[in-house]
Amino acid sequence: xxxxxxxxxxxxxxxxxxxxxxxxxxxxxxxxxxxxxxxxxxxxxxxxxxxxxxxxxxxxxxxxxxxxxxxxxxxxxxxxxxxxxxxxxxxxxxxxxxxxxxxxxxxxxxxxxxxxxxxxxxxxxxxxxxxxxxxxxxxxxxxxxxxxxxxxxxxxxxxxxxxxxxxxxxxxxxxxxxxxxxxxxxxxxxxxxxxxxxxxxxxxxxxxxxxxxxxxxxxxxxxxxxxxxxxxxxxxxxxxxxxxxxxxxxxxxxxxxxxxxxxxxxxxxxxxxxxxxxxxxxxxxxxxxxxxxxxxxxxxxxxxxxxxxxxxxxxxxxxxxxxxxxxxxxxxxxxxxxxxxxxxxxxxxxxxxxxxxxxxxxxxxxxxxxxxxxxxxxxxxxxxxxxxxxxxxxxxxxxxxxxxx
Amino acid sequence: xxxxxxxxxxxxxxxxxxxxxxxxxxxxxxxxxxxxxxxxxxxxxxxxxxxxxxxxxxxxxxxxxxxxxxxxxxxxxxxxxxxxxxxxxxxxxxxxxxxxxxxxxxxxxxxxxxxxxxxxxxxxxxxxxxxxxxxxxxxxxxxxxxxxxxxxxxxxxxxxxxxxxxxxxxxxxxxxxxxxxxxxxxxxxxxxxxxxxxxxxxxxxxxxxxxxxxxxxxxxxxxxxxxxxxxxxxxxxxxxxxxxxxxxxxxxxxxxxxxxxxxxxxxxxxxxxxxxxxxxxxxxxxxxx
Numbered sequence: 218x219x220x221x222x223x224x225x226x227x228x229x230x231x232x233x234x235x236x237x238x239x240x241x242x243x244x245x246x247x248x249x250x251x252x253x254x255x256x257x258x259x260x261x262x263x264x265x266x267x268x269x270x271x272x273x274x275x276x277x278x279x280x281x282x283x284x285x286x287x288x289x290x291x292x293x294x295x296x297x298x299x300x301x302x303x304x305x306x307x308x309x310x311x312x313x314x315x316x317x318x319x320x321x322x323x324x325x326x327x328x329x330x331x332x333x334x335x336x337x338x339x340x341x342x343x344x345x346x347x348x349x350x351x352x353x354x355x356x357x358x359x360x361x362x363x364x365x366x367x368x369x370x371x372x373x374x375x376x377x378x379x380x381x382x383x384x385x386x387x388x389x390x391x392x393x394x395x396x397x398x399x400x401x402x403x404x405x406x407x408x409x410x411x412x413x414x415x416x417x418x419x420x421x422x423x424x425x426x427x428x429x430x431x432x433x434x435x436x437x438x439x440x441x442x443x444x445x446x447x448x449x450x451x452x453x454x455x456x457x458x459x460x461x462x463x464x465x466x467x468x469x470x471x472x473x474x475x476x477x478x479x480x481x482x483x484x485x486x487x488x489x490x491x492x493x494x495x496x497x498x499x500x501x502x503x504x505x506x507x508x509x510x511x512x513x514x515x516x517x518x519x520x521x522x523x524x525x526x527x528x529x530x531x532x533x534x535x536x537x538x539x540x541x542x543x544x545x546x547x548x549x550x551x552x553x554x555x556x557x558x559x560x561x562x563x564x565x566x567x568x569x570x571x572x573x574x575x576x577x578x579x580x581x582x583x584x585x586x587x588x589x590x591x592x593x594x595x596x597x598x599x600x601x602x603x604x605x606x607x608x609x610x611x612x613x614x615x616x617x618x619x620x621x622x
Numbered sequence: 623x624x625x626x627x628x629x630x631x632x633x634x635x636x637x638x639x640x641x642x643x644x645x646x647x648x649x650x651x652x653x654x655x656x657x658x659x660x661x662x663x664x665x666x667x668x669x670x671x672x673x674x675x676x677x678x679x680x681x682x683x684x685x686x687x688x689x690x691x692x693x694x695x696x697x698x699x700x701x702x703x704x705x706x707x708x709x710x711x712x713x714x715x716x717x718x719x720x721x722x723x724x725x726x727x728x729x730x731x732x733x734x735x736x737x738x739x740x741x742x743x744x745x746x747x748x749x750x751x752x753x754x755x756x757x758x759x760x761x762x763x764x765x766x767x768x769x770x771x772x773x774x775x776x777x778x779x780x781x782x783x784x785x786x787x788x789x790x791x792x793x794x795x796x797x798x799x800x801x802x803x804x805x806x807x808x809x810x811x812x813x814x815x816x817x818x819x820x821x822x823x824x825x826x827x828x829x830x831x832x833x834x835x836x837x838x839x840x841x842x843x844x845x846x847x848x849x850x851x852x853x854x855x856x857x858x859x860x861x862x863x864x865x866x867x868x869x870x871x872x873x874x875x876x877x878x879x880x881x882x883x884x885x886x887x888x889x890x891x892x893x894x895x896x897x898x899x900x901x902x903x904x905x906x907x908x909x910x911x
Binding site for chain 1: 624627630631634637638641737742743744745746748749754756761763766836837839840841842845846876877878879880881882884885886888889
């Protein structure tokens with residue numbers, strides 16, 4: 218008898234846990250519904266700086282919309298719930314997160330995501346479920362006509378590298394050789410290829426292209442080998458902030474005095490802090506926008522201040538693209554009068570040009586990927602000087618349809 | 623092949639080797655006494671790094687005082703963990719397996735606590751010893767040179783302690799034969815506790831020495847523990863000189879491997895060579911048969 222009672226109690230407890238886990242008690246009464254925006258990010262480890270800001274931008278967007286009374290889609294009012302899981306930069310973890318987001322949390326939109334190898338693990342889960350993904354997965358295989366629900370929310374290495382190397386050569390004609398350093402995975406291989414192509418198009422010879430395992434602490438062995446080739450420029454390309462800062466710091470220790478670039482360096486202020494002012498001196502960044510400065514929109518400046526006040530950390534340009542994606546897709550949902558991804562994607566595809574809190578975005582990509590799924594936006598070239606990030610100029614990005622600036 | 627490059631490779635290898643050996647020494651000591659494979663050892667290294675970050679990096683406490691404080695705090699933590707968690711497990715059936723699982727669990731707990739209390743993002747510690755020493759075309763930062771000197775100093779101190787002090791001799795006796803040591807009147811429980819504390823203190827010292835050179839993060843312990851195990855297995859489980867030798871072998875392998883080959887090739891070579899060494903000498907280079 219006692220066992221039976223315990224059994225019933227256990228079953229009730231299990232049901233309660235399942236209901237809560239599925240947000241069953243969160244469904245509000247009447248017409249109020251929940252729109253879940255999910256993401257799987259590296260929230261710890263060397264790439265945590267990338268992932269944390271992206272996840273937090275989804276939360277900020279949810280807060281803003283909910284504070285304003287929710288999102289009216291058709292006859293329903295939606296509250297937004299942001300969900301984020303930590304994949305630690307590991308594809309296997311990301312695949313598990315994606316499965317949980319899709320089958321348990323039942324998200325329709327996954328906004329944000331870094332590291333191409335992670336994206337390659339997530340897409341087989343999200344695409345069949347018609348879940349829209351917008352990400353910074355910088356790999357060639359992320360976009361394509363066979364992946365109609367996969368978008369890239371920021372300029373990738375394929376667009377940045379030519380712009381960066383064109384600028385470098387035009388303003389530094391004495392640079393004739395470059396050494397590339399990238400992590401040993403899909404992001405790294407694709408970025409190395411893009412940077413090599415861009416450098417060689419400018420007559421800059423690639424004297425070394427090295428790959429390292431993410432999380433490596435002592436880079437001296439292969440840096441010593443690279444320095445023996447005396448490159449004029451070293452580009453740490455798509456290296457994560459933690460790893461890249463170690464490389465830049467150790468290059469300084471080894472006496473390197475040449476030019477340095479971080480073509481895909483996405484949070485310059487934090488990176489400069491990690492590298493130290495001497496190590497970082499002269500380092501060029503393609504994501505060199507100072508978000509609380511005059512080159513940013515008032516909305517971006519407000520987000521940057523709010524982020525610093527809440528987290529005592531600096532918001533990076535690539536982080537804000539998640540907020541912009543939330544804006545773009547929720548507007549499309551309102552227009553489509555549904556959260557279903559098929560009609561929403563059609564509207565986004567048709568609209569092509571968008572004004573967001575981060576500034577103008579354009580949807581392009583047909584010529585490179587066979588389908589318009591690549592969002593592009595303005596890029597500010599910056600440089601580390603005296604321990605601070607200094608904006609130099611907007612990188613010319615011809616042929617992408619961005620408004621003149 | 624440029625002689626300067628070879629010499630620079632040797633210098634890098636020594637630096638790497640000393641840093642691996644420092645972490646591995648504590649692991650070897652703990653295994654030698656208690657037969658516990660302490661997977662949480664990397665987290666002691668991590669905590670040593672964070673103590674250095676906060677005391678030296680944020681509050682400006684003298685670096686050497688910070689090093690001593692880190693060793694004492696984490697040493698004490700080690701003694702508490704030994705008494706509260708590992709000692710009760712050693713007398714149970716399947717002690718090796720249960721203490722291994724407990725250690726893995728502890729590693730996760732410490733990593734998560736570090737993320738909660740210290741934050742997930744990487745942190746940089748200001749340079750302790752500024753400047754670069756250049757000689758004969760080679761270079762080494764004062765910081766790395768100091769790390770080598772402090773590391774060697776700690777190893778010599780440990781050897782002196784084990785060879786010349788009453789407690790050191792007792793530790794060696796317990797490592798040799800626990801029962802015989804107990805029969806001689808040695809308080810095995812007290813010695814085990816002290817050994818655990820010394821082992822974790824050494825890991826914290828390694829963290830305090832190495833953290834200013836690299837970057838502090840909650841996952842830094844997990845990254846170093848694999849290397850520490852490689853060193854201990856290579857040198858011989860429970861062998862202090864073995865840990866030193868294993869550290870240097872691994873350091874040189876990685877340094878010269880990275881110098882001549884790409885990183886993936888270097889990793890394959892390193893592991894292949896280690897496997898070959900173990901096939902020839904399964905007990906490790908200086909381990910007992």
